[in-house]
Amino acid sequence: RKRCIRISTGSKQLDAALNGGFQTMSLNEVYGEFRCGKTQLAHTMAVIAQLPKEMGGAEGKVAYIDTEGTFRPERIMEIAERFGVDPDQACENIAYARAQNTEMQTELLDGLAANFATNEYRLLVIDSVMSLYRTDYVGRGELSERQQVLGQFLRRATQMAEEFNLVVLMTNQVMSDPGASALFAGVDGRKPAGGHILAHASTTRLLLRKGRGEERVAKIVDSPDCPEREATYIITTGGIND
Ligand code: ATP
Numbered sequence: 001r002k003r004c005i006r007i008s009t010g011s012k013q014l015d016a017a018l019n020g021g022f023q024t025m026s027l028n029e030v031y032g033e034f035r036c037g038k039t040q041l042a043h044t045m046a047v048i049a050q051l052p053k054e055m056g057g058a059e060g061k062v063a064y065i066d067t068e069g070t071f072r073p074e075r076i077m078e079i080a081e082r083f084g085v086d087p088d089q090a091c092e093n094i095a096y097a098r099a100q101n102t103e104m105q106t107e108l109l110d111g112l113a114a115n116f117a118t119n120e121y122r123l124l125v126i127d128s129v130m131s132l133y134r135t136d137y138v139g140r141g142e143l144s145e146r147q148q149v150l151g152q153f154l155r156r157a158t159q160m161a162e163e164f165n166l167v168v169l170m171t172n173q174v175m176s177d178p179g180a181s182a183l184f185a186g187v188d189g190r191k192p193a194g195g196h197i198l199a200h201a202s203t204t205r206l207l208l209r210k211g212r213g214e215e216r217v218a219k220i221v222d223s224p225d226c227p228e229r230e231a232t233y234i235i236t237t238g239g240i241n242d
């Protein structure tokens, strides 16, 4: 039997709130407004996943599906330096792919199964999970088709998380436009994109927001094994930290 592993976020406070970090064999969603650190968390965990277990890692490789073109190898190298690992090696251990549309996002996921079957991968990042669905499926008329295709993608990701012992880390934006929100999720204007299908697929959901000054706040939302609690973190050259 595969054993579930936890991967650190880079922040001790946030790890404590998550009982040690994000768990393998599950889908995890990190959502929040722009610039609150979703992509920075994805970069940080892409390095930490490679580290020894004593350092909060999982000694594994990383797959990174980028839908917004915001992956930066230079950031990986800076974060690698914080943890004292070789920056080039840290980059080499990340299988990077840029998705241009939802069809490609699904194909990339299927293509990664071969990597997962032949190498020890422990983290799959999807940054961000909904952005291409929101541009490929526009308007109310396409919503049910979108949710159906999204559901298939998420089921496949869940299977892979369980079969290959992966943390799946999905980022997502909140919709502040009340019109879009009413259309896609709810009516209160601060909902993550993706509606119920995404909400139910994610084991742990983390809501990020800006705090005082440089501080950022993460709130754990509907986790099966953590109470709803908050933790603060900062974004540094070395990635997410306390
Ligand atoms: P979006 O919704 O637009 O994708 P995001 O939540 O992914 O936003 P990030 O790109 O993760 O946001 O975070 C951006 C923040 O990270 C900015 O406030 C920026 O100042 C900070 N940041 C980026 N690089 C560094 C660095 N090297 N050192 C310190 N802070 C940094």
Ligand code: MG
Pocket (backbone or CB within 6 Å): 038, 039, 040, 070
């Ligand atoms: Mg981002």
